[in-house]
Amino acid sequence: MTCSAPHPSVLLCVLTGLWLVFCLTPRMPAAVQADSPLPEDQRVEVSQPPSPEDTAAPDEEGEKPKLIALTFDDGPKRSTTSALLDGLAERGAQATFFLIGAQLEGNEDLLLRMEAEGHEIGIHTYGHVQLTALSRADFDDQVERTRAILKRVLGHNGFLLRPPYGSLDESVRQWAGAPIILWSIDPEDWKDKDTARVVEHIVSHAEDGSIILLHDIYPESVEAALEVIDRLHAQGYYFVTVSDLFAENSVTLEPGEVYRQVEN
Numbered sequence: 001m002t003c004s005a006p007h008p009s010v011l012l013c014v015l016t017g018l019w020l021v022f023c024l025t026p027r028m029p030a031a032v033q034a035d036s037p038l039p040e041d042q043r044v045e046v047s048q049p050p051s052p053e054d055t056a057a058p059d060e061e062g063e064k065p066k067l068i069a070l071t072f073d074d075g076p077k078r079s080t081t082s083a084l085l086d087g088l089a090e091r092g093a094q095a096t097f098f099l100i101g102a103q104l105e106g107n108e109d110l111l112l113r114m115e116a117e118g119h120e121i122g123i124h125t126y127g128h129v130q131l132t133a134l135s136r137a138d139f140d141d142q143v144e145r146t147r148a149i150l151k152r153v154l155g156h157n158g159f160l161l162r163p164p165y166g167s168l169d170e171s172v173r174q175w176a177g178a179p180i181i182l183w184s185i186d187p188e189d190w191k192d193k194d195t196a197r198v199v200e201h202i203v204s205h206a207e208d209g210s211i212i213l214l215h216d217i218y219p220e221s222v223e224a225a226l227e228v229i230d231r232l233h234a235q236g237y238y239f240v241t242v243s244d245l246f247a248e249n250s251v252t253l254e255p256g257e258v259y260r261q262v263e264n
């Protein structure tokens, strides 16, 4: 059988050849997913630094990569959130944004951009109020109202919840309708807006499975976040969304349960 004959069978030859090449080509292993215990259809794309082999020191424990989640509260704010999204995109890093419902109008394009670029979106109430000791109606006015806006803009449900100030009570847990995500590293970036201090705090506390709290409404925090990514990429960390962080560690997030980090 020859592939040079000018005959309709040439197409079959070419297709057969391509199929053979396809079958014989070894698949490029996705390093981060290699040890994932999740079934293939539940695996998530994990962001990678541009050249992990070049920048990351070999993981002493072997195969499992170190995963960490950056989370940003109190946005969106057009100027700073856009700058952050640009920086995350340049670095191939994913993050999670806990948004204020009252700030969504006019910023719908930012929400769509977040999602299109692989970030996760969560609820941080409509008006940044403490959720404890609220009536059900007042709770819904903060959480359900924000959820409804997100559903309308993004066309799906399933948003994590972060209560302002991390304030919780039994009612918040019962009514949350979503996993409640707190944090394990809080550099208090709002206090002095000191980029260098915030970076040092985060880098010195970073562990596999950490959840970092920042606010993307301050330019200094955006700058700190991007520097943290560069520093921790060089230590072999991968920046993933909160849901991916837990999924990759085989933890199923449950509504009303509180999560601060992946327990290692």
Ligand code: ZN
Pocket: 073, 074, 124, 128, 164, 165
């Ligand atoms: Zn907040």
